Amino acid sequence: MSDPTLFQYVLGLADDQLVLGHRLSQWTGRAPILEEELALGNIALDLIGQARGLYQYAGALEGAGRDEDALAYHRDARGYLNLTLVEQPNGDFAQTIARQLFYTAMALPFWQAMTASTDQRLAAVAAKAEKETAYHLRHATEWTARLGDGTDESHRRMQAAINQLWAFTGELFEMIAAEAGLAAAGIAPDRKTLRAAWDRTIDATLSDASLTRPDDSWMAEGGRDGLHGEDLGHMLAEMQSLQRMHPGLQW
Amino acid sequence: MSDRARLPLWEVFIRPRNGLAHRHVGSVHASDAEMALMAARDVYTRRGEGRSIWVAPASAIAASDPDEKAEMFDPADDKTYRQPTDYHVPEEVGDM
Amino acid sequence: MYAQGLINASGDPNAAETPEQLARFQARIDAEEKIEARDWMPAAYRKTLIRQISQHAHSEIIGMQPEGNWVTRAPSLRRKASLLAKVQDEGGHGLYLYAAAETLGISREEMQDQLLSGAAKYSSIFNYPTLTWADIGAIGWLVDGAAIMNQIPLCRCSYGPYARAMVRVCKEESFHQRQGYEIMTTLAQGAPEQKAMAQDALNRWWTPSVMMFGPPDTDSVHSDQSMTWKIKRFTNDALRQRFVDATVPQADYLGLTIPDPECKWNDVTQHYDIGPLDWDDFWKVVKGGGPMNRQRIAARQKADDDGAWVREAALAYAAKRSTQQEAAE
Ligand SMILES: [Fe+2]
Ligand SMILES: [Fe+2]
Ligand SMILES: [Fe+2]
Numbered sequence: 128m129s130d131p132t133l134f135q136y137v138l139g140l141a142d143d144q145l146v147l148g149h150r151l152s153q154w155t156g157r158a159p160i161l162e163e164e165l166a167l168g169n170i171a172l173d174l175i176g177q178a179r180g181l182y183q184y185a186g187a188l189e190g191a192g193r194d195e196d197a198l199a200y201h202r203d204a205r206g207y208l209n210l211t212l213v214e215q216p217n218g219d220f221a222q223t224i225a226r227q228l229f230y231t232a233m234a235l236p237f238w239q240a241m242t243a244s245t246d247q248r249l250a251a252v253a254a255k256a257e258k259e260t261a262y263h264l265r266h267a268t269e270w271t272a273r274l275g276d277g278t279d280e281s282h283r284r285m286q287a288a289i290n291q292l293w294a295f296t297g298e299l300f301e302m303i304a305a306e307a308g309l310a311a312a313g314i315a316p317d318r319k320t321l322r323a324a325w326d327r328t329i330d331a332t333l334s335d336a337s338l339t340r341p342d343d344s345w346m347a348e349g350g351r352d353g354l355h356g357e358d359l360g361h362m363l364a365e366m367q368s369l370q371r372m373h374p375g376l377q378w
Numbered sequence: 379m380s381d382r383a384r385l386p387l388w389e390v391f392i393r394p395r396n397g398l399a400h401r402h403v404g405s406v407h408a409s410d411a412e413m414a415l416m417a418a419r420d421v422y423t424r425r426g427e428g429r430s431i432w433v434a435p436a437s438a439i440a441a442s443d444p445d446e447k448a449e450m451f452d453p454a455d456d457k458t459y460r461q462p463t464d465y466h467v468p469e470e471v472g473d474m
Numbered sequence: 475m476y477a478q479g480l481i482n483a484s485g486d487p488n489a490a491e492t493p494e495q496l497a498r499f500q501a502r503i504d505a506e507e508k509i510e511a512r513d514w515m516p517a518a519y520r521k522t523l524i525r526q527i528s529q530h531a532h533s534e535i536i537g538m539q540p541e542g543n544w545v546t547r548a549p550s551l552r553r554k555a556s557l558l559a560k561v562q563d564e565g566g567h568g569l570y571l572y573a574a575a576e577t578l579g580i581s582r583e584e585m586q587d588q589l590l591s592g593a594a595k596y597s598s599i600f601n602y603p604t605l606t607w608a609d610i611g612a613i614g615w616l617v618d619g620a621a622i623m624n625q626i627p628l629c630r631c632s633y634g635p636y637a638r639a640m641v642r643v644c645k646e647e648s649f650h651q652r653q654g655y656e657i658m659t660t661l662a663q664g665a666p667e668q669k670a671m672a673q674d675a676l677n678r679w680w681t682p683s684v685m686m687f688g689p690p691d692t693d694s695v696h697s698d699q700s701m702t703w704k705i706k707r708f709t710n711d712a713l714r715q716r717f718v719d720a721t722v723p724q725a726d727y728l729g730l731t732i733p734d735p736e737c738k739w740n741d742v743t744q745h746y747d748i749g750p751l752d753w754d755d756f757w758k759v760v761k762g763g764g765p766m767n768r769q770r771i772a773a774r775q776k777a778d779d780d781g782a783w784v785r786e787a788a789l790a791y792a793a794k795r796s797t798q799q800e801a802a803e
Pocket of ligand 2: 647
């Protein structure tokens with residue numbers, strides 16, 4: 128393996144995008160408005176596209192001949208390195224929007240910083256992802272405002288979603304051991320520096336939406352070590368079923 | 379019969395990449411202008427069709443009456459002196 | 475422009491249609507003029523269009539379900555992206571078509587109510603389940619293939635908003651059939667179990683696809699008038715023949731067998747013959763007796779119910795903000 132540290136790091140990023148993109152694709156045919164059917168599809172497709180670019184790079188870094196599908200379809204939940212936020216089930220539309228808000232409020236400054244990476248491939252992925260994510264964030268903040276400041280019911284649901292997913296936001300800024308070295312080398316953004324921008328976005332969005340920022344209490348961790356909740360295993364079992372049933376075939 | 383919440387209808391106009399003017403491309407339903415713009419983007423620019431979007435509430439558009447088509451448009455049909463082909467330029471002069 | 479509630483430009487929808495009006499209308503149609511939303515039109519023309527366009531829209535929307543059933547199980551990331559983009563396109567088609575129907579004075583919500591109550595039909599093909607991944611290939615190849623045959627002539631339909639919506643739809647459709655055929659090709663050239671999967675899918679989807687063109691011309695109720703009005707340009711049987719002629723060689727290329735022993739080239743007609751179709755079964759499925767009718771409507775109803783609070787919230791927010799803005803001005 129040519130570069131195990133960078134491989135692990137890129138794989139984790141790829142898993143973030145794929146798992147979130149897959150979750151959004153589960154909305155197909157179920158969106159609250161026909162127009163939103165297309166919006167969620169667009170975001171899912173952006174994320175799946177980002178994931179593919181990252182898996183291809185990860186495969187090249189590993190140098191073991193694994194392509195994007197080998198990486199996506201032939202690892203179980205223990206091998207997935209995504210943040211636990213993105214694997215949370217869709218829930219109602221408010222939960223999906225809260226997950227989008229929390230994730231993209233981090234992802235936008237993350238990709239912005241990554242455009243300056245000394246790693247050309249990562250900088251190239253970031254240049255595209257930055258623009259896509261800016262739109263995802265707009266989508267999330269606009270919906271948060273409408274649900275937070277819409278009806279009593281929507282306010283209640285949106286606040287509940289914020290409260291429920293809050294515990295998964297601490298992990299957004301955690302650095303895995305390898306990541307510190309990559310940050311020092313100018314390859315990866317330092318996640319701690321993203322926190323201020325995230326706080327600003329979240330505070331402004333929540334206050335605009337008449338929503339309350341929850342207090343920090345217990346925070347989930349472990350996603351980057353393959354320690355997940357119970358839902359991810361089911362998601363992957365479904366996603367990987369054909370590849371698992373018929374190993375080694377082309378589709 | 380329908381007791382559903384009705385999202386208003388918006389008309390969507392897109393300016394294509396090639397610098398032509400905004401053109402009517404279709405409609406979306408949305409609760410307000412911002413949502414209509416996002417919906418228009420998500421519905422009508424998925425294949426790189428656009429560089430700029432206008433949305434307008436369908437109810438705000440005044441349209442000419444089809445029964446007045448004759449008085450509105452026929453008078454322009456015979457003003458051929460507004461067309462370049464109405465004028466003769468000697469061939470030796472070339473394109474003009 | 476597409477003012478809601480509009481019946482016709484001259485007002486009263488029940489005003490008697492004079493022979494002169496009808497003759498003038500038919501003359502416009504015959505001259506290949508497009509009829510536009512606010513133009514005078516016979517009530518029956520309007521009614522026919524509302525029925526046809528809304529049923530077409532419902533078909534696109536319900537059609538998202540059988541393919542959506544495999545979005546989360548697509549066997550590669552490339553297939554996943556293209557299937558998702560395709561299903562998303564179908565949602566867009568439903569959207570364009572609902573908007574085209576709305577120009578005739580019916581709201582999207584009314585049409586959706588008609589769908590959910592069973593008053594409006596949709597293409598019967600979507601009442602069959604997608605059992606294997608090969609069904610996704612077969613649907614793209616056969617169902618989208620049949621849809622394209624049907625839809626290309628609709629781009630020249632006499633009603634302007636419908637024709638324009640169909641131009642956009644047809645442009646987007648162009649990758650749907652190709653992605654389906656590519657899936658079939660990969661399976662047909664793959665492992666024996668993949669080839670078997672492809673043949674099984676063709677076996678199940680062939681007859682419903684051939685039936686997508688509707689009943690034979692001899693008992694098609696709406697056909698003649700629709701042809702005169704140039705809503706329709708070709709008869710059901712003519713389009714069906716065109717589809718069969720195009721598809722049989724494609725199946726041959728794949729090395730798959732059309733599940734109809736009577737399907738053979740006819741040297742006299744220079745077309746492929748097919749065996750008789752069971753139209754009683756077709757009508758049974760249209761009328762609710764198909765394997766998936768209940769689930770399709772229930773799923774749509776659930777999405778609609780689950781989304782109600784979101785639509786209400788968006789409207790409430792818009793109302794609040796516009797009041798605030800007025801107060802600030
Ligand atoms: Fe379609
Ligand atoms: Fe299609
Ligand atoms: Fe279609």
